[in-house]
Amino acid sequence: MYKAVLFDLFGTLIAPPPMPVYRKMVSGVASALGVSFETLNDPWMSINDGRLDGSFESSEGDILAAAKLIGVEVSESQIAECMDIRRSVTRDFLVPKPGALDMLDALVEMDCALGLITDCVYDVPAVWAETDFFPYFSAAHYSCVTHIRKPDGRAYKGVLDLLETSPEEALFVGDGGSDELNGAVRVGMDAVMISDLTPESGEVMRVGVVDWDGPVVKSISEITDYVRNHR
Structure with a gap:
């Protein structure tokens, strides 16, 4: 695991x-x-x-x-x-997707350390402590603060170092923006894509989306079983 x-x-x-x-x-x-x-x-x-x-x-x-x-x-x-x-x-x-907090609770119960890697503007770290996510994450990388954006390997390695975890022991989860999934693989991590956009999602902002031929899940709630059943 x-x-x-x-x-x-x-x-x-x-x-x-x-x-x-x-x-x-x-x-x-x-x-x-x-x-x-x-x-x-x-x-x-x-x-x-x-x-x-x-x-x-x-x-x-x-x-x-x-x-x-x-x-x-x-x-x-x-x-x-x-x-x-x-x-x-x-x-x-910064409102959790349905099922996101239940999934994070389950990962914590499995003794998984949690890290965040986001390409974002300064407003995100400014209000992060006010969100429902804040208690779950032991390490966070904000591109605006570090001046390093995905898929630069330093973004992943910095969080892994804070979590005292090697790339081979970690999974990256993302929707594929900023070539983040391939970036995670290049540093030695496993990666899985969440692909849950539907026609009802409408026009949304996504940056740097790159093709991904690795594993895909269709909802955030599937991450729990994915982690449980791998490694």
Whole structure:
């Protein structure tokens, strides 16, 4: 049995962000900056990589970087309003998929250490301790904090080191974004894909999806038996 299970976040433990909701967040930030959604959206999306790898050093820095691209001076009150909008939407995103917490409970009962590896913006670690997930994870890698994104092997190895587990003793679980599954295999881990998107999921945000020819499960609840029946 595996000694540790490492999880992706978006699309795995939680649903991938619905694009209509994400656009609504960008629209709210645009309004706070005194511009239209159309003015902000393309510049905002153009610096997505910078937000994910922490290039702008903070959530406030992300906002200032976008404002600079559109030539807008930003007041402290505008920054505060933008932050409130982003943090509120992030909290709404970080809701466990049905069955996710039961699955984590079962893994804990099997004495599996749990780790998180997520490509994310600073808003995620800022509110992580408020989520239902927080008590379960002994180690977490946030790309914005470490400046390392999947599938860079250092992301996986850093969490494994914190969990005092070798790659051969660990499983990575993800939905396949950021070439994360192949990245896990390249460092010596096993990996399994969660493929649970349906037509009802609608348009969602996914980044760096790469083909995967390894094992696949169709729901988060299947991970319990997968771990129990392997190794």
